[in-house]
């Protein structure tokens with residue numbers, strides 16, 4: 001049984017639907033990503049999962065519980081990343097951890113969490129004096145202190161420097177490895193590609209696509225990209241005849257061909273047959289960025 005089930009979810013503000021028939025199911029132990037342009041309905045959806053907003057229609061279940069009807073029970077299962085404003089500036093890290101531990105009957109050892117999150121040296125520091133990255137670590141610790149089965153992280157690494165972001169990714173992987181299910185809203189494609197087992201791409205209040213990162217990339221026309229500067233010009237007719245090639249373009253003498261592995265092999269044998277050398281040859285996979293842009297290109301913000 002999926003640990004999170006959302007079906008037919010609808011929410012409108014002032015008669016304007018912002019979530020319009022969203023459905024997805026998250027399996028226990030997954031890192032499930034929600035991607036989408038600004039205003040696509042991601043936060044509204046996760047807040048319905050958290051029980052913070054009331055859907056107009058549809059059903060949400062977390063471990064079989066109704067997030068609004070079974071709020072008390074849900075608190076023991078679901079860990080939610082806090083927003084900054086929800087902590088007082090003067091609270092120290094230790095006080096915050098102790099306070100939140102007291103909310104749960106069987107909390108995790110907050111000292112161990114602080115250690116795992118690199119906060120041991122900051123226990124007496126007031127919240128208002130923590131850096132952005134340290135605050136994020138504290139929010140993760142607070143989301144985990146109740147030993148949740150599911151954590152919801154909404155734009156967790158926004159505002160973090162590249163190192164803090166990478167450290168946070170490692171943490172999410174550790175959380176996942178300890179068996180916790182993670183629902184992750186993010187705008188960072190690299191983050192989604194690295195962390196998520198599956199991703200729902202939202203567009204205008206609906207799920208435009210739901211697949212693994214690799215599956216989403218495969219669906220886009222991108223595929224594999226080979227680019228090189230040929231030592232002699234290549235004929236358009238020969239390029240057009242390459243198997244599974246979707247597009248080719250020339251810029252400043254450099255040729256870029258999109259297609260599949262078969263296209264790449266055909267390009268290499270064509271070059272060998274014509275005794276053409278490929279300078280600065282690069283073969284890359286198209287990225288989640290490409291897939292995301294294609295899936296969401298017509299959303300009006």
Ligand SMILES: Nc1ncnc2c1ncn2[C@@H]1O[C@H](COP(=O)(O)OP(=O)(O)OP(=O)(O)O)[C@@H](O)[C@H]1O
Pocket residue numbers: 013018036037038039040041042043044045
């Ligand atoms: N309380 C509210 N009252 C009126 N409109 C709202 C309210 N909350 C959200 N909206 C609108 O609903 C739409 C979806 O908002 P939501 O926050 O769910 O989007 P999002 O996908 O999380 O966007 P972002 O990536 O910018 O965080 C937006 O157009 C937003 O302006």
